[in-house]
Amino acid sequence: MAGRFISFEGGEGSGKSTQARLLADALSDAGQAVVLTREPGGTVGAEALRRLLVTGAADRWSAWAETCLVNAARADHVERVIRPALARGDWVICDRYVDSTRAYQGAGKGIADAELCTLHRQVTGDLWPDITIVMMISADLGLQRARSRDDGEARFESHDVGFHGRIARFFARLPINEARRCHGFHADQPVATLAAQIAAHVRP
Template sequence: MFITLEGGEGSGKSTQLRLLTEALARAGAPHLCTREPGGTPEAESIRALLVEGEANQWDAYTETLLFMAARVDHVRKVILPALREGTLVICDRFMDSTFAYQGAGKGVEEDFLHLLHRFTLEDFRPDLTLILDIDPEEGLRRAQARRGHETRFEAMDMEFHHRVRAAFLTIARHEPQRCAVIDASAAQEAVHREIMEHLRQRGMAA
């Protein structure tokens, strides 16, 4: 099974990923925790180009293609082999971030993104996507307090972050069987309990 965590900046994905993997480890469930962009040495090199630097240093289409190059490498070398072995894979961001950030956020046409995904990954998609939803202003406050500096995406204007949030919620409405929206403004443990409940409902956790 393939689970992805999605959400805007400061939504707590990294924390929830850690809590989830700790719970799975306690249960003795074989699992792999990974992230996008990244997950392989080559994809991590691309990540360094994408995450740091000036907010608008990349054209939206160039940025999209870099993300997709990292994703294809990650899926083929890490995610698919693990899934074939029966390992539960949990990934911090995946395709929905591309539709939200590069699509809604930066104006890359949705049809182009769908075509790019089909051409490179065919119909491969997560079994469950947990969307951690938070008001962008609060999320950015959290993110910047945690890191002390802005990443490229945190430095984008507030309208960008509101478009990203709206896109994630739209994806969830269109794919309710795959996506679950979780209030990320709640306490960490409350968010974790809700995540575990979604996994139990789908037979992914005891």
């Protein structure tokens, strides 16, 4: 039996990484085989590309250069990690996937959504998540949270607030526009409350 593929999406400081880990732990405790991974990243090559993307000045890459780097990392990640895990029947929990590309390089930097989706289909063999958990948060609150941490990956945080506002609006609309796949949650709630709400949408 094929596994299930769940992605977590949201802007900077939305808490999606915490919630992805909590869901993976809950599924594992329930006896499921779970692969917790992230994008950009998840393989040796993709992690090397991640370092190029998340460090340096805000203008280090053009929008299309970023898009190519992200999709190169994703192609390797899907081939080496995600598809094999799904073929084994594992659950895959991914911290960011295609909707982050649509938000950051699309809504944030102006590349047409149709072009990004076409490229995604080409590099992944049209692999989309079964469920996408969207963590919705205002740009101001998200940036306040994100800037309180020091993880050495602040390139996107250093973009202007207008960029982050466009990302926040994209993620706020996503559960409305693509309601069959995407489920939105307000990220300004207590961690345990959010985890319970998310778990109710994802049952083994």
